[in-house]
Structures are given as structure tokens and as C-alpha cells.
Amino acid sequence: MIVKLAVIGLSNMGGNHCRDIYNMEKADLAAVCDTNRGIADSKAEEYGCPAYYSIEELFKAGGFDAVVIATPHFAHTTISLEAFKRGIHVLTEKPVGVHVKDINKMIKAWEEGKKVKKDLLFSAMFQQRTRGPAKKIKELLDAGELGKLFRTSWIITDWYRTQAYYNSGGWRATWEGEGGGVLMNQCPHQLDMYQWFVGCPDRVMGMFSLGKYHNIEVEDEVTAYFEYDNGMVGHFITSTGEAPGTNRLEIVGEQGKLIWEGSTLTFYRNRISVLDHLETAPGGFDKPECWTCDIPISESGGEHKLIIENFCDAIMGKADLIAPAAEGLNSIAINNAIMLSGFEKRMMTLPLDEDLFELRLKELIAGSTLKKTVVETIAEDMSQSF
Structure with missing residues (x-):
């Protein structure tokens, strides 16, 4: 067939x-x-x-x-x-x-x-779910290798874009054309993997800057804080204005810490659970024995x-x-909650008030005053873009 x-x-x-x-x-x-x-x-x-x-x-x-x-x-x-x-x-x-x-x-x-x-x-x-490191992280988490999760933090600031990039299309970086900036255009994969790894947060606090580095009307820098009912906290930091940027994911649990940065995946594995150790260790400054394990990963995918x-x-x-589109609801829910939190200056609870976000977006589109000058550029190979 x-x-x-x-x-x-x-x-x-x-x-x-x-x-x-x-x-x-x-x-x-x-x-x-x-x-x-x-x-x-x-x-x-x-x-x-x-x-x-x-x-x-x-x-x-x-x-x-x-x-x-x-x-x-x-x-x-x-x-x-x-x-x-x-x-x-x-x-x-x-x-x-x-x-x-x-x-x-x-x-x-x-x-x-x-x-x-x-x-x-x-x-x-x-x-991005097909990448070797992502598949290995998912495998380790699903197997419970980190035990109870404490914190998940992702700094993803290697999205550096020039003004020429934003000038290359009239729809780019506009509320009407894209509905957002770095979160909506560059970060859907990271938000998808974030929820794929550890699930959706229950509460979201977001802060952002609109056009901090570029002549655009949407966000080009974001910092978000997440809370989970199970006690885990999370952080998500992104920007298109930093160079050199960083792409570092940390997932911390009672059994240790996973760090994915560049082409390496490292598991700092505690010999015993932190939760057990802090209750039973005789000394106030004792630390659990920790082994550093370089996790073999495939660069394919x-x-x-x-x-x-x-x-x-x-x-x-x-x-x-591999990626049912219905799961895309989760990453967009996080996206919308971060932005709505930033606009409303308060913490958002998921599931999100979808009508409130839609209303805010319509207001942004209607109130847009940006006049873009589109500059035709030589077509670029987007195969390396996420």
C-alpha cells in the first residue's frame, strides 16, 4: 500500500x-x-x-x-x-x-x-520525541529510576534569531499571524517533551517581555514557574535574544538527577533515596553516596x-x-497558561479558562499597531529548524 x-x-x-x-x-x-x-x-x-x-x-x-x-x-x-x-x-x-x-x-x-x-x-x-536522548529520558522516567520527582527545570535559550528573521514574513512574530512569539514558534517541542516526561503542571506562573530584543509585538523572553499537586516544581526559561544560548534540562528526584545538555545525558544516581537518607543519616551534613553514570544515547532521530x-x-x-495530536493540547495549555499568567499578573490553574485566553488573544490582535516591513530574503533550508 x-x-x-x-x-x-x-x-x-x-x-x-x-x-x-x-x-x-x-x-x-x-x-x-x-x-x-x-x-x-x-x-x-x-x-x-x-x-x-x-x-x-x-x-x-x-x-x-x-x-x-x-x-x-x-x-x-x-x-x-x-x-x-x-x-x-x-x-x-x-x-x-x-x-x-x-x-x-x-x-x-x-x-x-x-x-x-x-x-x-x-x-x-x-x-523531537524520536531523538535518542529524549527516548532514553522517557524510558528512565517510566521505569521509575528517579523515584519521586522533586524538580524539572529547562533552560532553552539557544533560539537566537536576528531582526532579519522576523522581517522575512509579514505573519512572523505577530499576534494575528502566529498568536505568539518564542513560546508559540520555537518552543512547542520543548513544551511537548516537558509534559511527555513529567506531565502537565497544576498551577502556572509566567513572566515575559514583549519585543525586548527585537522590533516585534510578541514575546521574545519568557520565565515560567510550575507547581504540581504531587509536590514537584518546575521552571521553563527561554529567549530568542541570547547568544550564546543554553539548552539544559534537569530532572531531579529522590534517586538522583538527570541532566541532558548538548550531546550528553548524565544520571547522578544516589545509592539510596534522599528521602530515606535525610531521615536516617547520623550527621547533619552527611550526603548520600552518589554515582555519576554517563547514559549511552543514540544521536539518531x-x-x-x-x-x-x-x-x-x-x-x-x-x-x-509516535505523537498523537490530541497530546498537543497539553503543551498549548502550558503555553496559554504562561502567557495568560503574565498578562493577568497571577497564577493560573489548569485546566485553563479557555474562553479567557481566547478573549485576551482577540484583544491583542484587535489592538495591534505594529507596522511590519517585510524584506524578501533568499529561501533558507528549514530542515535544521525544530
């Missing part, structure tokens, strides 16, 4: 997805779609498939099993709803949606679609094509989805 895919949104990542699909044995690039006729025609000629200039034209023509959505963020919801009404599988780029309310609409439409097409699939482009291949395998009934 060959899975016929249509790619919607052909700039940057969409163009790379076309290339990957074209080179897959299990998939066929059945159609491309973009409102920019020049881009659509160019990709259609390059890959020998029909071009469409609206989703209405695309869905009316048919001839494909699934869509791969790589449009600006707000369109993810609209396109997904149309696909599910027709029993068409969906793989959407990150973020799954801009806010919780939109993703809930998508999940509801998908569930309704499954009543007609039982095996209807909804997947997300969270390819992380490519977008792995999620597309998994999507095709799942359609053919040969695999489970």
Missing part, C-alpha cells in the same frame, strides 16, 4: 516535507496546495503532482488519503476540521493549534470523524521524515502514532 499525501502550505517546512514525501517508498506526494500560486506551481512542477490554490479546491478534487499541514498556525484548525469532515487523516505541524479552545474543536471534529471512519488518525509533527513515515505506517495499520 502507498499512502497518498497532500501537503498544504509550501513555504519553508512545507517545501521540506514535499521533498521527504517524494523520496519515500511508502508515500506518494499526490497534491500540493498554497495560496501563493507561484510557490504551488513551482512545487507541482518539481514533484510532478497537481497544484491547488485553496483548500476548497484541494478537497473538492480529492485523490489523497491524508493531509500534511504546514501553514501559519491559525489555519491548522480550519484545515483539520475540513479534513475530518471528509474522513481524511491529518498530520499537522507544530503547534497543533494556537490556543486550547481551537485544539478542543479539532479533537471534537476528529472524534466525530471516527464515528464514520473508525481508523481516522490525527498526528502532530513532534519529531529528530528528523521530520520519521514522523511522516510513522504517520504512513499508522495509516497502514503497522504502527502506533
Whole structure:
């Protein structure tokens, strides 16, 4: 069986997805779609498939099993709803949606679609889950190797972007075009892995700066604090203005500490539980014996094509989805809670008041006064972008 895919949104990542699909044995690039006729025609000629200039034209023509959505963020919801009404599988780029309310609409439409097409699939482009270190961390946590978790902290500030990057598209770094900045554009993968590793927090406190380093209206620096009912606390720090940046994850539990930084994963393993040691140690400054373990990890994984291949395998009934899109609700809930907390100057409780966040976002869009000067640049290879 060959899975016929249509790619919607052909700039940057969409163009790379076309290339990957074209080179897959299990998939066929059945159609491309973009409102920019020049881009659509160019990709259609390059890959020998029909071009469409609206989703209405695309869905009316048919001839494909699934869509791969790589449009600006707000369109993810609209396109997904149309696909599910027709029993068409969906793989959407990150973020799954801009806010919780939109993703809930998508999940509801998908569930309704499954009543007609039982095996209807909804997947997300969270390819960072396929990286060697991420898979190993998930394995160790699921096995309970750290015991009771105390703290999870992620500093991810190696997203440095220049003003030229933000000037390269009128939709970039705007409330109307993206619905946010570094959290919405650069960090969906880290927020996804954060909740994949340790679950969603129960309470969120967020602080951010709008256009601190760049001439943009959205956030380019964020600091967040998380609380969990089980006692764990968390931190998430990110920026597009720091150089050199940092990418360091620490997960601390009673049995020790995991640190993922760069290409290394280190487990500082306590010989006995800290909780037992602090109760029984005879000396006030005694510390539990700790072993430093360098965890072997594979540097393979992380490519977008792995999620597309998994999507095709799942359609053919040969695999489970690596990244079910419904799980994208969790990372967006964290995102929305951080931003709403910053605007409201108070701690937010999850599940989030989705109506309140949507209202705040609509106010930001309506009140936008930014006048962007778009500068055409040479197309960059986005395959190295997360």
C-alpha cells in the first residue's frame, strides 16, 4: 500500500516535507496546495503532482488519503476540521493549534470523524520525541529510576534569531499571524517533551517581555514557574535574544538527577533515596553516596521524515502514532497558561479558562499597531529548524 499525501502550505517546512514525501517508498506526494500560486506551481512542477490554490479546491478534487499541514498556525484548525469532515487523516505541524479552545474543536471534529471512519488518525509533527536522548529520558522516567520527582527545570535559550528573521514574513512574530512569539514558534517541542516526561503542571506562573530584543509585538523572553499537586516544581526559561544560548534540562528526584545538555545525558544516581537518607543519616551534613553514570544515547532521530513515515505506517495499520495530536493540547495549555499568567499578573490553574485566553488573544490582535516591513530574503533550508 502507498499512502497518498497532500501537503498544504509550501513555504519553508512545507517545501521540506514535499521533498521527504517524494523520496519515500511508502508515500506518494499526490497534491500540493498554497495560496501563493507561484510557490504551488513551482512545487507541482518539481514533484510532478497537481497544484491547488485553496483548500476548497484541494478537497473538492480529492485523490489523497491524508493531509500534511504546514501553514501559519491559525489555519491548522480550519484545515483539520475540513479534513475530518471528509474522513481524511491529518498530520499537522507544530503547534497543533494556537490556543486550547481551537485544539478542543479539532479533537471534537476528529472524534466525530471516527464515528464514520473508525481508523481516522490525527498526528502532530513532534519529531523531537524520536531523538535518542529524549527516548532514553522517557524510558528512565517510566521505569521509575528517579523515584519521586522533586524538580524539572529547562533552560532553552539557544533560539537566537536576528531582526532579519522576523522581517522575512509579514505573519512572523505577530499576534494575528502566529498568536505568539518564542513560546508559540520555537518552543512547542520543548513544551511537548516537558509534559511527555513529567506531565502537565497544576498551577502556572509566567513572566515575559514583549519585543525586548527585537522590533516585534510578541514575546521574545519568557520565565515560567510550575507547581504540581504531587509536590514537584518546575521552571521553563527561554529567549530568542541570547547568544550564546543554553539548552539544559534537569530532572531531579529522590534517586538522583538527570541532566541532558548538548550531546550528553548524565544520571547522578544516589545509592539510596534522599528521602530515606535525610531521615536516617547520623550527621547533619552527611550526603548520600552518589554515582555519576554517563547514559549511552543514540544521536539518531529528530528528523521530520520519521514522523511522516510513522504517520504512513499508522495509516497502514503497522504502527502506533509516535505523537498523537490530541497530546498537543497539553503543551498549548502550558503555553496559554504562561502567557495568560503574565498578562493577568497571577497564577493560573489548569485546566485553563479557555474562553479567557481566547478573549485576551482577540484583544491583542484587535489592538495591534505594529507596522511590519517585510524584506524578501533568499529561501533558507528549514530542515535544521525544530
